[in-house]
Amino acid sequence: MSEIATGASLPKTADGTGLAHRLRHNPWVLRIASVALLLIAWQLFGNRYSTSFPTDVARAFPHSFVHDVVPALGDTLKGFFAGFAASIVIGVPIGLLMARSRLVELALEPYVNALYATPRLALIPVLILWLGIDFQMRFAVVLVSGVFPIILNTYLGAKEVDRNLLDAGKAYAAGELQILRTIVIPASLPFIFAGFRLGLARSFIGIIVAEIETSVLGIGNLINQDAKTLRFDGMWVAIITLGVLSIIFSTFLKRTEAWTTRPWERKGMAPWPFRR
Numbered sequence: 636m637s638e639i640a641t642g643a644s645l646p647k648t649a650d651g652t653g654l655a656h657r658l659r660h661n662p663w664v665l666r667i668a669s670v671a672l673l674l675i676a677w678q679l680f681g682n683r684y685s686t687s688f689p690t691d692v693a694r695a696f697p698h699s700f701v702h703d704v705v706p707a708l709g710d711t712l713k714g715f716f717a718g719f720a721a722s723i724v725i726g727v728p729i730g731l732l733m734a735r736s737r738l739v740e741l742a743l744e745p746y747v748n749a750l751y752a753t754p755r756l757a758l759i760p761v762l763i764l765w766l767g768i769d770f771q772m773r774f775a776v777v778l779v780s781g782v783f784p785i786i787l788n789t790y791l792g793a794k795e796v797d798r799n800l801l802d803a804g805k806a807y808a809a810g811e812l813q814i815l816r817t818i819v820i821p822a823s824l825p826f827i828f829a830g831f832r833l834g835l836a837r838s839f840i841g842i843i844v845a846e847i848e849t850s851v852l853g854i855g856n857l858i859n860q861d862a863k864t865l866r867f868d869g870m871w872v873a874i875i876t877l878g879v880l881s882i883i884f885s886t887f888l889k890r891t892e893a894w895t896t897r898p899w900e901r902k903g904m905a906p907w908p909f910r911r
Contacts (some may be wrong), residue, residue: 681712687867692875695868703857704873708880711842711853714770718777719838726782726834727827730789731815740790747790751783755841759848768851771843780841789831792826793819828892837885843877 671733733740733747758779766772796819804814820827846855854873861870 640694649851687871689895690870691868696872699869699872700876703869704876706856707852707854707857707873708876711773711846711855714773714853715777715838715842718774718842719835721774721778722781722785722834723831724837725778726785726830727789729818730786730827730830731793731823733786733790734793735815735819736809743856747783751787755780755837756844756848759845762845763849768849772849773845773851773853775843776845777838781838784837785827785830785835788826788830792823795826796822808874824896825892828888828896831892832888835888836881839877839881839884 677689693812729743729747733743755776762772762775762779766775800818800822801814804818811819842853843855843858845851846853847859850856850859854877858870858873861867861873
């Protein structure tokens with residue numbers, strides 16, 4: 636009886652920690668429990684608030700995913716990857732130039748700040764007039780959505796580099812390119828990756844909104860058409876796919892940042908982002 640009262644009979648793990656305590660503090664246990672609670676609530680109140688149930692979505696998932704979501708997602712991702720890659724290629728150099736050149740900073744800062752604050756939805760009609768409603772428009776939406784967070788975060792990171800490091804580089808007669816490569820860029824990497832994450836989220840939202848607004852090919856158009864024709868099960872399959880894909884992209888960026896900015900942790904670090 637005393638063992639029960641003191642908790643001595645509870646199972647212990649190898650390091651002596653209580654199993655219940657370990658389960659409570661395991662992030663995956665908490666994540667799975669939260670998803671389970673969400674699905675239960677959805678099943679109980681789904682018809683009132685979402686016009687569908689998890690069981691109906693699960694039954695529709697195989698056919699809808701293979702025949703509808705995958706082709707539409709392929710169209711979306713072609714524009715997304717091309718536009719986001721262009722955002723990185725353009726945004727990082729411009730941000731570094733703004734931080735290292737007073738002339739470039741004064742010339743570009745007003746435009747960058749203004750366009751960063753401009754809602755992407757307001758630019759879609761202009762882009763349609765210029766580029767039509769095909770791949771070029773989606774590419775441009777992703778580009779203007781992602782490039783400005785990358786520019787601003789790269790600029791801020793390069794401006795925050797420790798002045799003592801820069802003075803040390805100059806004291807050893809390092810040139811501007813060498814200082815940029817060995818001091819400024821490594822010190823700015825956390826800011827640059829923060830810009831990548833912000834740009835990724837804004838770009839993904841931008842291309843989906845553009846597809847919904849213009850009814851072009853893509854998963855945004857698929858969601859819009861499913862909602863109009865009351866195919867709510869297929870609509871939720873597309874929405875859930877987008878959510879999972881967003882988590883994968885975000886996790887991949889986090890793992891890439893850890894690999895790049897913390898090289899002392901690379902030993903044993905899996906290249907795939909899901910390993911802790």
